[in-house]
Structures are given as C-alpha cells and as structure tokens.
Amino acid sequence: MVLSALLNFLFPPPPSLVVSALSVVSLVSLTNTGFSEMRGKHLNYSKFWNATTADYSKQIKLSSRAGMLLLYTPAFLAGAASFFIFPNDGLRSTLLNSAVTFHFLKRILEVLFVHKYSGFMYLDSAIPITLSYFVSAATMTYTQHLTVTEGLPEPxxxxxxxxxxxxxxxxxxxxxxxxxxxxxxxxxxxxxxxxxxxxxxxxxxxxxxxxxxxxxxxxxxxxxxxxxxxxxxxxxxxxxxxxxxxxxxxxxxxxxxxxxxxxxxxxx
Structure with a gap:
C-alpha cells in the first residue's frame, strides 16, 4: 500500500543493475554511518577528528581547509560535467544538474570564504568521503539521464x-x-x-x-x-x-x- 502510493511520486527504476545497487548501497551505508555516529564511532573530521584511538602517526596530514576542498571539488566537477556529458535532456535534468552543481559549489565557496579552520585532516579519512560525494553526484545526474534515454514514464x-x-x-x-x-x-x-x-x-x-x-x-x-x-x-x-x-x-x-x-x- 505504502509502496504503491510512493510510486506515484517516482520514476520507475531504470533497467540498470549499477544504479539499483548504488541506491541500496547509499541508503544502507549512510544509515549505518549515522548509527555509528550515535554509538561514538565518528568520521574523522571537524571536532571529532581525534575521537577514535586509531594510530595515524604515519598518515598524510592535510590542513582542514585543503581537506574540505578535497571532499567537495570532485563532486562539483561531476555536477558541472553533467551539462556537457548529458546535454538536451530536458528541464528536469537541467534543474537537477544545476541543483547538484550549485550545492557543491556553495560548499567550496564556504570553505574558501566563510568557514574558519584551526586543525587538520588525514588523507586516509578524506578519501572515502570524497569518493562518496563524487559517486553520489555522478550517479544522481546519470540516473536522471537514464529516465530520458529509457523513455521512463513521468511520475x-x-x-x-x-x-x-x-x-x-x-x-x-x-x-x-x-x-x-x-x-x-x-x-x-x-x-x-x-x-x-x-x-x-x-x-x-x-x-x-x-x-x-x-x-x-x-x-x-x-x-x-x-x-x-x-x-x-x-x-x-x-x-x-x-x-x-x-x-x-x-x-x-x-x-x-x-x-x-x-x-x-x-x-x-
């Protein structure tokens, strides 16, 4: 009952095993990370960067500003590239690509001109977060492209x-x-x-x-x-x-x- 009602608001899933798998992975992994935060196991940035007891003595340090730029820049580039990789996909795709790109551009500008930093970030901690943002931005725009190329019915x-x-x-x-x-x-x-x-x-x-x-x-x-x-x-x-x-x-x-x-x- 709930599922059928929900489908009134959604495109049918595209015939892509990769997108279907990433949908499940993003939901499960982010949810699990949220519960890990509640249990005290934190992603190592911001005020929680040293909350765990792992040995980071041999890892590469980045300034917090450089680390945060690393997190957001690939996702911004993925959003910006979508305008050239998937042109002429219609208004919905243009708005979606614009929203994704602007969101990460805003984050970059805040890192450069708004936020104040006093610490550092380890490269090993930054890489998986960077990949997560990049994959999410790329998959978001690619999935929207598939709704057009596959001719999926509008919600x-x-x-x-x-x-x-x-x-x-x-x-x-x-x-x-x-x-x-x-x-x-x-x-x-x-x-x-x-x-x-x-x-x-x-x-x-x-x-x-x-x-x-x-x-x-x-x-x-x-x-x-x-x-x-x-x-x-x-x-x-x-x-x-x-x-x-x-x-x-x-x-x-x-x-x-x-x-x-x-x-x-x-x-x-």
Missing part, C-alpha cells in the same frame, strides 16, 4: 517545482547558519562556543537540518529512486551526526541549554 504527481522551492529554502537556511557559526570565534581564537542566533536556540545543528532539506529538495526535483534513497540515507547520517554533536556540547559545557535538541526542533 503521476509532479514535484519538480515544489522541489526547487524546498531546495532553495535548504540552501539559504544552511548558508545562514554556517555564517553564524563562522562568526563564533574571533581572529586567532580556537576554543568552541555554544552557538546562538537563528535556529540555534532550538537545535544545535540547524545547518544539518537545512542540509537534509536540500537533499529532499533535490529528491523532489529528480523523483528517482536513487535520489530518494540518498536523501533518506543522508537524513539518518546527519541525525546521527547531530546526536553526537549535541552529546559533545553537553560534555563540554555545563551550561548547555537542555531544551536545545539535536536537529529536529522540540522533538530530537
């Missing part, structure tokens, strides 16, 4: 234009809260502070809330099974990441407000 309910609106809300909200975070520490300061302003009075990770919104906007524009699987997987991952972030703040600040949730206002 009964068109979410393309609402998806653009949801995407823009997510992008603006995410950028706004990243700007708030960037102003927490003055020049030369390295200590963490409890964020204030925007939705930080309700949740400790509103930037993650709006990033989730971004990917549901992309999913609504695309209306493919892969895009939906990636959005759902990203939700589980960022919910887990938010839970770990709130737990970290509670452990570091005795005055952390108890009413501030992790990522969903008033709920979680």
């Amino acid at each position: 009964q309910i068109d979410l393309m234009y609402p998806g653009v609106a949801v995407f823009l809300i997510g992008i603006i909200g995410n950028f706004y809260h990243h700007c708030i975070l960037s102003k927490l520490r003055g020049e030369g300061e390295k200590e963490y502070k409890i964020p204030k302003g925007g939705l930080f009075g309700l949740v400790i990770c509103p930037h993650y809330l709006f990033e989730i919104t971004v990917f549901y906007g992309i999913s609504m524009i695309s209306q493919t099974v892969y895009a939906l699987c990636f959005a759902v997987g990203t939700t589980f991952y960022l919910v887990g990441r938010s839970y770990a972030t709130r737990k970290w703040y509670v452990s570091k600040f005795e005055d952390f407000p108890k009413n501030v949730k992790a990522v969903i206002p008033f709920i979680f």
Whole structure:
C-alpha cells in the first residue's frame, strides 16, 4: 500500500543493475554511518577528528581547509560535467544538474570564504568521503539521464517545482547558519562556543537540518529512486551526526541549554 502510493511520486527504476545497487548501497551505508555516529564511532573530521584511538602517526596530514576542498571539488566537477556529458535532456535534468552543481559549489565557496579552520585532516579519512560525494553526484545526474534515454514514464504527481522551492529554502537556511557559526570565534581564537542566533536556540545543528532539506529538495526535483534513497540515507547520517554533536556540547559545557535538541526542533 505504502509502496504503491510512493510510486506515484517516482520514476520507475531504470533497467540498470549499477544504479539499483548504488541506491541500496547509499541508503544502507549512510544509515549505518549515522548509527555509528550515535554509538561514538565518528568520521574523522571537524571536532571529532581525534575521537577514535586509531594510530595515524604515519598518515598524510592535510590542513582542514585543503581537506574540505578535497571532499567537495570532485563532486562539483561531476555536477558541472553533467551539462556537457548529458546535454538536451530536458528541464528536469537541467534543474537537477544545476541543483547538484550549485550545492557543491556553495560548499567550496564556504570553505574558501566563510568557514574558519584551526586543525587538520588525514588523507586516509578524506578519501572515502570524497569518493562518496563524487559517486553520489555522478550517479544522481546519470540516473536522471537514464529516465530520458529509457523513455521512463513521468511520475503521476509532479514535484519538480515544489522541489526547487524546498531546495532553495535548504540552501539559504544552511548558508545562514554556517555564517553564524563562522562568526563564533574571533581572529586567532580556537576554543568552541555554544552557538546562538537563528535556529540555534532550538537545535544545535540547524545547518544539518537545512542540509537534509536540500537533499529532499533535490529528491523532489529528480523523483528517482536513487535520489530518494540518498536523501533518506543522508537524513539518518546527519541525525546521527547531530546526536553526537549535541552529546559533545553537553560534555563540554555545563551550561548547555537542555531544551536545545539535536536537529529536529522540540522533538530530537
């Protein structure tokens, strides 16, 4: 019943074993990573870079800025290349490719001009995250291309234009809260502070809330099974990441407000 209702909003899966496999892999791997974050096993970047006890003494170090650029640049290039590799695929594909490309371009510009960094990242930790972003961007645009070349029937309910609106809300909200975070520490300061302003009075990770919104906007524009699987997987991952972030703040600040949730206002 639920599946049949869901199919009203989605293109039929394309006849591609690779895309079908990647849909399952992205959903399962991101969901598992989210639960790992809740259990205290973190991806090694941001404030959690040294949360595990693995020996990194012989690994290659990157500055945090260089590391974050490495994470996002291949995915941006994959999105930008889609305009040349898959031209003339119609409005939906153009909007999807634009959303994917702009999302990662925004991340790159934030790394260069918004975020402040004081630490470093290990290359071995950066590579799998980089590959994940790149594969997701490439698969998202390729799957959209297949809906055209395979002549798949359009979903009964068109979410393309609402998806653009949801995407823009997510992008603006995410950028706004990243700007708030960037102003927490003055020049030369390295200590963490409890964020204030925007939705930080309700949740400790509103930037993650709006990033989730971004990917549901992309999913609504695309209306493919892969895009939906990636959005759902990203939700589980960022919910887990938010839970770990709130737990970290509670452990570091005795005055952390108890009413501030992790990522969903008033709920979680």
